[in-house]
Amino acid sequence: xxxxxxxxxxGSCLSPLDREVENLQVLGFESGETAQAALARLLDANPWIExxxxxxxEIQSRExxxxx
Numbered sequence: 052x053x054x055x056x057x058x059x060x061x062g063s064c065l066s067p068l069d070r071e072v073e074n075l076q077v078l079g080f081e082s083g084e085t086a087q088a089a090l091a092r093l094l095d096a097n098p099w100i101e102x103x104x105x106x107x108x109e110i111q112s113r114e115x116x117x118x119x
Contacts, residue, residue, distance in 0.1 A: 052082040054115040055089045086112045
C-alpha cells in the first residue's frame with residue numbers, strides 16, 4: 052500500500068503577533084492502494100474532518116516516499 056498526506060487550503064492560524072494567516076492545514080496521514088481509497092479511510096477514521104466543516108472536495112493529497 053502507498054502512504055499519503057492529506058491537507059486542505061481551508062485553514063488559517065494566528066501569528067505570534069496575533070494576526071490571522073491563511074495556510075494549508077494538514078488533516079492527517081493514511082495508506083491505501085490509491086489516494087481515493089486512502090482518503091475514504093481517513094474520513095472514516097476521522098469524522099471530525101467533515102463535522103468541523105472541511106469541504107471534502109477541497110482536500111488535496113501527496114504520496115509519501117517509501118523509506119527502505
